Amino acid sequence: MIIGPGSKELIFILQLVYYGDLVIPTPSWVSYSPQARIVGRHVYWAPTSADNFWRLSPDQLDLICRTDPDRPRIVILNYPANPTGYTYPLDRLKELAKVARKYKVILVSDEIYGLLHYRNQHVSIARFYPEGTIISSGLSKWCGAGGWRLGTFSFPENLKWLENAMTIVASETYTSTSAPIQYAAITAFNGGKEIDNYLFHERRILKSLAKYFIQRLKEHEIDLPMPQGAFYLFPDFEIFRARLANKGIFTSEEMCSVLLEETGIAILPGCDFGRDPSELTARIAFVDFDGEAALIAAKNEYLHKEIDEGFILRYAPRLLDALQRLSKWLLGL
Numbered sequence: 001m002i003i004g005p006g007s008k009e010l011i012f013i014l015q016l017v018y019y020g021d022l023v024i025p026t027p028s029w030v031s032y033s034p035q036a037r038i039v040g041r042h043v044y045w046a047p048t049s050a051d052n053f054w055r056l057s058p059d060q061l062d063l064i065c066r067t068d069p070d071r072p073r074i075v076i077l078n079y080p081a082n083p084t085g086y087t088y089p090l091d092r093l094k095e096l097a098k099v100a101r102k103y104k105v106i107l108v109s110d111e112i113y114g115l116l117h118y119r120n121q122h123v124s125i126a127r128f129y130p131e132g133t134i135i136s137s138g139l140s141k142w143c144g145a146g147g148w149r150l151g152t153f154s155f156p157e158n159l160k161w162l163e164n165a166m167t168i169v170a171s172e173t174y175t176s177t178s179a180p181i182q183y184a185a186i187t188a189f190n191g192g193k194e195i196d197n198y199l200f201h202e203r204r205i206l207k208s209l210a211k212y213f214i215q216r217l218k219e220h221e222i223d224l225p226m227p228q229g230a231f232y233l234f235p236d237f238e239i240f241r242a243r244l245a246n247k248g249i250f251t252s253e254e255m256c257s258v259l260l261e262e263t264g265i266a267i268l269p270g271c272d273f274g275r276d277p278s279e280l281t282a283r284i285a286f287v288d289f290d291g292e293a294a295l296i297a298a299k300n301e302y303l304h305k306e307i308d309e310g311f312i313l314r315y316a317p318r319l320l321d322a323l324q325r326l327s328k329w330l331l332g333l
Helices: 007-017 033-039 059-066 090-105 159-174 180-189 193-218 236-248 252-263 291-299 311-317 317-331
Strands: 001-002 023-026 042-048 071-078 107-111 133-137 151-154 282-285
Touching: 001 236, 007 033, 007 071, 007 107, 007 133, 007 151, 023 033, 023 059, 033 042, 033 090, 042 059, 059 071, 071 090, 107 151, 151 236, 180 193, 193 291, 193 311, 193 317, 252 282, 252 317, 291 311, 311 317
Parallel strands: 023 042, 023 071, 071 107, 107 133
Antiparallel strands: 001 151, 133 151
């Protein structure tokens, strides 16, 4: 295992030391592709669709690899995913593992949101392709510790050579994570009843917020399947294309920019995640609330009752305000 100041640094070092193309589904987290381009690697975006929950399919991966079967490749799977919140079912993981093994790809399973699977049923693809999978994780997401950057890379024994190569580069690019973060990580990774209880209620809150956001978006005929984890939604505003065009808005970047200027709401355009700029998708992150107060309420007054709109009004008022502003803006198009 390698520990670094965030999983972002470790993913970058991997791409630096391993010569190979980068394969990522689109949409994907914003830093994968720029990191590859910084070190001169070719990036292959694998297109996905909302109908398929924005997941990479085994057939897609096979099609990419069969064009040059001996070419070295890194494939990154992030699930539950940033920016969609969707994950991979077991049968899909098994089929992807077969293709990865067939072409001997290095598979990075970015599971930094794994513990935020709403039903606590996250399964790593390393179970089905252990010899070629590196598991990436860290503290910042499931611990709700955004500034406490500590990332981990777990390697199988037969990728020890790659771990050693990364260790050499790591020793010349960073010294260590800070001492306070190391102590925090010990507490987090030791687990126990306190951590389990924290995660149980964290999942309850995030799942309820996701459900509430989806219900509100449906009021505007934006239909989204329920995500399985994390704290993101990836809606498509295609139904508003004509009305947006009347305002001179034709791309996701223009849409998000105007939305910010006119309402103060910040969401990220789909093009930042590798989607076509003309596609009117965007990522919504629903974490602008007082987590400590919400957790206390979930453990006490809401311990035996459903987290409802009253909870959101009291403990996540900024999110409610943002939804109301978004609704008003969409109605005014």
